[in-house]
Amino acid sequence: MDAVDRQLIQALRENGRASYAELGRLVGLSGPSVTDRINRLEQAGVITGYRAEVDPASLGFGVTALIGLQLSDAADHEEVAVRLSDLREIEDCWFIAGEDSYMLKARVADVDGLEAVVRSLSLTKGVSRTRTTVVLSTKWENRVNELPEED
Amino acid sequence: MDAVDRQLIQALRENGRASYAELGRLVGLSGPSVTDRINRLEQAGVITGYRAEVDPASLGFGVTALIGLQLSDAADHEEVAVRLSDLREIEDCWFIAGEDSYMLKARVADVDGLEAVVRSLSLTKGVSRTRTTVVLSTKWENRVNELPEED
DNA sequence: AATGAAAACTAATCAGC
């Protein structure tokens, strides 16, 4: 991965629908060269997908919550993660250091939906305790930051 | 926004580079109709952008952290958010209910980078206390979930 | 790895319904 690859990645992080022709003009390469490079980045697992970003409220997701989980002593972290992945409302799942073992971000229609998720979590094998924090407002999400300097 | 719009949105959430022709075949409309609908969704602020998803580790982001912030009594939440937005390492910024007022997700190259961010946060006017939790592993992020039933 | 050229496909525009 060279500087051109990183330039392509940043451009696609900012506009995931940029055409290869446009990207080629940006980095000073032909269309097919850009296609080659991006295919390689995709196959190498550097670019993992392309997503439209949407306004959750417009889609009917009225409530976002962060939920910390404590696990019971015997629980296997990996097994718990697999069970958590069945709960489609969980958009993000981080295994963390600290008192809680997982932090989740859930997106639901309303408080009733949140109640259902928290209840499901409490009933999930290996989960001993949940700690729910409601998001009052999202200032920003998934902002594109600068890439670290190269090694 | 009707059922076809929601179908288009879900398709674009899953593949943000789907062509309008392809989307048209999916929903049973012509290309121009799809273009129309998507333009309208973009202008209405329902679709807010398109992003390539990348593997943070491949780009040199070795450390992800969740950082809770307590604000000083006099602090104006909005002003603090503006100052926080200068810290490019903060990918997500949620104003939350509870003991902490903000929860941030930061992505940095290494622990040194994390130290720098936490130090900057501590020096930010209006921030009285930080609580940093290191992410040990990301099970998933930004997963596409089902849309809530219509009203 | 990159290029240019050709073929196939897609996007954008627009008149008509």
Added chain:
DNA sequence: GCTGATTAGTTTTCATT
């Protein structure tokens, strides 16, 4: 708000360097 036709632009493939 959708369609079909037109034109312009893009993607893909491939022979060449």
